[in-house]
Amino acid sequence: MDVIVIGGGIVGVATAYQLRAAGHRVCVVERHATVAQGATYGHGGIVLPTPLDAWFGPTFLDPRRGARSGVVYRPGLSSSARRFAKRLAQWQASEAFRAQWLRLRPLVELSREAIASIEAGFHLEFEQTAGILHVMRHPREWEQAQSAFDLLREFETHHHVLSAAECADIEHSIPAEPTFAGGVMFEQERTANCPLFTKLVKQVLDEQGGVQFVFGRAVEAIRLESHRAAVELAPPEGERTHTREVDVMSCDAVVVAAGAGSAPLLERLGLSLPLHAVRMLSLTAPIAYEECAPHLTVVDSVRRVSMTRMNQRIRVAGAAVLQPDRELAKPLAEPLLEAGTALLAQATHDWVPGAAKISAAHAWEGQRLLSPDGLPVVGQAIHPRLFVNVGHGPAGWGLACGSAKVVADLISGATPLVPPETLAALRAERFAS
Ligand SMILES: Cc1cc2nc3c(=O)[nH]c(=O)nc-3n(C[C@H](O)[C@H](O)[C@H](O)COP(=O)(O)OP(=O)(O)OC[C@H]3O[C@@H](n4cnc5c(N)ncnc54)[C@H](O)[C@@H]3O)c2cc1C
Structure with missing residues (x-):
């Protein structure tokens, strides 16, 4: 499949890595000039x-x-x-905390394995x-x-x-x-250096091929149709908007991994996450x-x-x-x-x-x-071609490599390697009631 990932932080880059590993063609769109410039940087x-x-x-x-x-x-x-x-x-409260940690823990362990596999596979040194x-x-x-x-x-x-x-x-x-x-x-x-890890993973993807990075372009809107999805790109910084047509990139699926920039994109689609x-x-x-x-x-x-x-x-x-x-x-x-x-x-x-x-x-x-229940929002949301990977809070790196694997498995039609209770607790729909 052709998949567009919006956001070049640790979550977007990890998602691109797992999608590519699952055999998809990936394009990462990032509004900054390179990866790891948002929350991932600090x-x-x-x-x-x-x-x-x-x-x-x-x-x-x-x-x-x-x-x-x-x-x-x-x-x-x-x-x-x-x-x-x-x-x-x-x-x-201790019972509520225990129950929520039980739901989160499989994702932490999946992340541990995913980081170890990337680290060992490419001999990465990131402090x-x-x-x-x-x-x-x-x-x-x-x-x-x-x-x-x-x-x-x-x-x-x-x-x-x-x-x-x-x-x-x-x-x-x-x-x-x-x-x-x-x-x-x-x-x-x-502990380690997350921006450095992110850049090293991007370097691995550059060397392997199969992942394109589009820098300096912001996604303005996402289009979802039954047979195709697409993203609309804002004009590059400094270009006159009224002389340009909107740049549109189409794909089979879109993953929103845009950190704090995710909410406006999702709200335009009618998905308002708390x-x-x-x-x-x-x-x-x-x-x-x-x-x-x-x-x-x-x-x-x-x-x-x-x-x-x-x-x-x-x-x-x-x-x-x-x-x-x-x-x-x-x-x-x-x-x-x-x-x-x-x-x-x-x-x-x-x-x-x-x-x-x-x-x-x-x-x-x-x-x-x-998120108000402490867990990230990971998985398919509101449309078969839309996936989200957001809301990791202060443990973005820790969870990114595991949540990226979950998203890649869902897009590939494979069963994610976390229990169904964890999968359900991560879904955007949990806030619907
Ligand atoms: C000071 C600080 C300390 C932290 N310490 C830790 C820690 O010790 N351990 C830990 O695990 N986590 C920590 N975190 C949290 C962690 O850094 C974040 O959870 C994680 O970096 C989130 O990654 P992300 O890729 O979702 O977001 P980001 O890194 O913010 O990436 C999102 C990217 O999307 C891009 N983007 C947004 N909107 C658009 C758009 N419309 N079009 C194109 N691109 C767009 C942005 O430019 C950005 O590059 C810390 C966070 C902060 C701020």
Whole structure:
């Protein structure tokens, strides 16, 4: 089949890879000049989520607790963002959380296999480092995370629960004083460079052939007919619109993997998904003092800030900015940017003091799409020729390679390698009722 994938982030590129592997001809349309320029660019580095990373779980960013939970903006009572956060918070209760994690877990495991297969098949090096240490400051946060600990035990996820002193022993950059509740060490989970991985996969596709990349063009609309589908392209930047005819590319199926740009395209087709774009910040700072730099990735579990060493720099990512939808199209207001940067700087100061030269950091902000039940939206939607692969939240890389495989299997008419309950929980139709 001829398939058009809209979006050249990790999700679009992974989808193109899996479609090509299944024998389809693929065209990726990306409005930027190259791949990995959206949310994928500012990735915090964590490859696969554990129950402690789950954004719908017990350590979820509760906006009512403000900066203490890693949120830098409290939307007003009436805003859509607040309603959205309330819906997401429903999954924090331990039974609900467990049930939702059971649905998500097969996708995480499929992703693990898919990444490993690409990595080994093409000998890719993308700054992979093993070892992630989650730390928690207060005993009540430790208590709150118990249902995530239960899941780690239930699924025999390789981990060690550590006291504060053991955390400081295992990771010299963490100060033993003031003391804190403790930590969980995942020695086999990894961090790596997602934009680099995305570019390497694109390079593999360029070498293999069968995938065309159209850069610098935005898709304006999708056409769906019984025998064919097509996308309409906006004129290239700088060209006069009234002298041009609309460029149309036709295909057998369209996959929307356009990150935060997906909603307008789908809404024009009548598919309105209750996804919310959340801004997240990252700081990339040079190492200040080598002797203070962490050799493990340190994650402040409750404030949701990851501190990842990437060669001679540290990437600090987190600081979710929850805003009403109407503010998302505007640049981030300076006070919010400052508040977010301060939150990331504080986490760095608390957990890895002296490691990063924050005054010389490069700040970046990106939007990630989150669904109100925490799961991405993956599969066929509203028309036999339309597929979606969106809403991966803060675990886009982790889930992208698995969700790409699910989409490729569905387009090929093969049975996806996740259980039917997971497949049903990922479908766009779950929001219909
Ligand atoms: C600061 C930060 C830290 C993060 N840390 C982690 C982490 O540690 N681990 C993890 O797993 N995830 C993390 N995430 C989330 C992860 O980065 C995202 O979930 C993931 O990158 C989403 O990939 P995507 O391809 O869907 O979106 P994007 O990377 O945004 O790609 C979508 C692409 O579609 C293009 N596009 C949009 N509309 C159109 C259109 N109409 N026509 C053509 N092209 C279009 C855009 O230009 C863009 O390139 C983080 C996110 C942020 C912002």
